[in-house]
Amino acid sequence: MNAQDNIIKNDWPMFADPVMLHEQKILVVADRLIPTWLAALASEANEIRVDAVETIRMASVKKLPGLEVTIDPLIAICADKENSKVLRHTAASALVLQDAKQAESVFVEAVTAGEFEMSLIVEDALRRWQSEALLDIWRKRIERPTSISLMRLAFNGLASNGSDDDHQQLVDYAVNRANRNSLRLEAAQAIAAYSKRPYLTEAAALSIGTSSDLVIAAALASPTPGEQEQDQAVEINQRLCASLSYVASGLAAQSLIAWNPQSILELSEVLESHRNKRSRLAYVTALYETVASDTLVTLAQYLDDADPELRTQVRNWLIQLAEQPELRPGIIQVTQRSVSSDSWRVQEQGLHMAVELEQTQVALDALGLLTSERPEVLVTAAWALRRLQVTATLAPALAYCDGRKLEFLGEKLPRDLEFSINEQFAHLYQMFGQMKYKPASKLLQQFTRKEQALRFRVRASAAWALGKIWEGDLTGDPEIAKLLFTRLTDEAPIPPEDVLVKRMCAIGLARMGSNTPETIAALHKYREQTMRSGEPGFNSLHTGASWALTELTGESFPDPIPEDYNEGPWLLSPFDAKLLKNSN
Template sequence: CLSEVATNDDVELLKGYVIDTRASASSRVAAAKGLANAVDTSSLELASSLVADGSPDPVTGLVVGWLIRNPPEDGNLEQQAAIARALIDQDGPTSILAARAWLSWDTEKALAVGDVLMKHAESDVRLAFAEKLSVNINEARVNELVDMLDDVDPRNRKQIRIWLEAACENETLAPIVRERVISLIASVSKDNWWIGEQAIYLAAKLDEKSITPNLVKFLSGTRPELFVTAAWALRKLDDREQLPQVLAYCTKWAPHFPKEELPRDIEHEINEQMAHLFQWFGIAKYAEATKVLETFVKKNGNVRFRIRASATWAMAQILEGDSDNQRWIKILVDRLNDDAPMPPESPLVKRMAVIALAKMGVDDDKIERNIRELQVSTPEYSVLKDGCHWALNKLYGDPIPPTSDQLVDSGPWLLEPLEDRTRQR
């Protein structure tokens, strides 16, 4: 309240709270915030006095951090920057507050001490520094930003990658980022796996196919952040020279799924990896993968339905236009009608099966009745409903009903990582 009035008496009262070490920490910090909002030219003088004796205690550090939040009214950046620089060496919130303040009103000089800020113990200090690099980007700073993909905090690494993606919109900076991420990916090992995750993502966004041999090697790693991202990138980059090696990898792992022999600690992630690779087989219409894909299309209670759905989707692409393939028609119709109680077929697998029949162009009266009955009996919220709509439109020109604004839980992501665990139908 006092900071809203900001008369001279109010300011003096706030200063009294700030320097009173007997007052509660919350009162002193609130008073410092008030002084910062009051924009009083003596705040810098007060801040200097509080740090004159050396390293302040944590509460005093926070107080001073708030006092120097705004640029000095008298333009004395040098004195205020010296205070901020001293506070940055503190631990915890004090250093974060000081770094953000300094970066906001003395950006160029603050960025010049990147060797301190980019290696700071506090994750938020490093992130604040990276953000200012991204806002004030140039050729030198984009290199510093790439260096920070090595940050120990995964939240920071992801955000830095997003800023680097934006930097790649600049035709001068994109080649620098491209060259750096290629080098980073080549340097990845089991001891520095975290560098690779976001570097791979950037390389894929830049359509850098030269990294695909490295990606194939990463498939056999033990860190999901690396081997799942590598599979995603192989699908995105679609370098078909790597298909035989990837098929060999999938063929090696395939027998372990029904036997439940996957490593327990990364079982789910291996399923996600395979889902990406199977989809790539479909995108490439890679018929050589049919044998391994078929083993996943057929139901097995030990194999997760999402990887089976991805295999079925891949076969839909490979079989497109093959309307006389009676063997596969039977396999897909069996999936569509499998309502056995232990357990019944997954609606997602059924959805992919009905899509596959439509892409094959199967025009059969019995199968048409089958799909129409499913269309009517399937609940509106089920993913199979959409599949039936699409198949009947593809085969017979039936109009697809308008979508609703119902939010449907997407569950764990199958083929794309989702920021939001819902999708709009």
């Protein structure tokens, strides 16, 4: 983890209260940019043309608007075999990226002529464009293989656009043990991707073969069968699910779950703890799709799965299922047990469920998880406490924070948990602010001060919380407004005060109602200092100062102006005389 890798990604009240415009940027393509590239394409100097084509290819990757005018010149470059390979291949790549179907005939001509590199660049695009001209080329290639890469393209082309006979040719190739196993699998995977029916006879024969045969069998059996083939498809796929092949089991389980979840449940002893995530996911999906009150506990066991995506999926399913009245009581019980579980994985998921299902009764258990040694749990517990907002947790949470204060100030936090504990405190401080918990003020003031050992994010959250707690009250603790003003106006160069801290201090002063001439002057000063080229921008101090001035004085200010940007720098750009003038 690093300082920016938050456990809780998008739920930070101090960035949402007050509501401000999010930063906006507008893509601007200079008027002379693309014309400059077109002019370079027409140059007699090969190096300039290569730079131009590569620049257009880069722009195509970034989906720069207006590139359609480059299509015809690029096609012309590809068509002229007198051009260098680098020039033609780069132009072809740019055309593929632009999905320029106008280039089909030129691409087909290059493939027909046996241009290996061009085939690698353009054939997948020709497949997408359903180019019939390549079907015979692909058929002949399979009959007389020369390149693994070209064979792979042929398999996908024929599977995607070919006839039933072509599909059978691929199946025969996959079945033939005389062929290279890697290519047999490529052919079978192409069938799995594009065929509208399974090839069960061939799959059955391979399902008792080698490990490679089992994977190929699973691919050939994976398309959804027609009604008359379903019994046979179930039998073959279940056999493959129970096989010793890690990959075949996952493929077969994925196939069955798409159309027959009951057949997956019949393999519970095999799939429930399978080492292949795909196999487990198929089983868990079957549990979800057939869930009942008496199977909730079985589904909930996967809140402890080793795979984070799978356990998160189960959590989301359980939250969704809680909308059903007959299932909700069981899911509430699962939530309560999860928060008090011995497994950190289950604890984390239970905390999320408690928040989404508004189960405030788990708040006291969540307090105990603040001292967890797992970053996922200690942060999520603080977030859950903030979201649940149970008054009885405020004093214990403050005691916990106060108890770790010296670890912060003495830089003695566990190194592997340092960032996570900072994030944890930020959530707890925001909770104190949202719930206006005045006993936390002393600690929050200590964490708002500029201490080298304290990170900016936790200091900003403390300043934000002070503004919320003392909203509309300047006299309850006069030292707070002084502290916020001092932090706002701190211009010491080493170490400099953080812009985010200054912003939260500006907002806090406005909330408290500190409309002294000094405060107003400081807010105007920092608002003007943080303009972007004389215009209002999205600098966090600029937007914070503007909001504060509006709250305190009623002044209105223009909204921030979106910043222009381009996707450069480019290998070729229009000449700008201003740059030459500025360099002198």
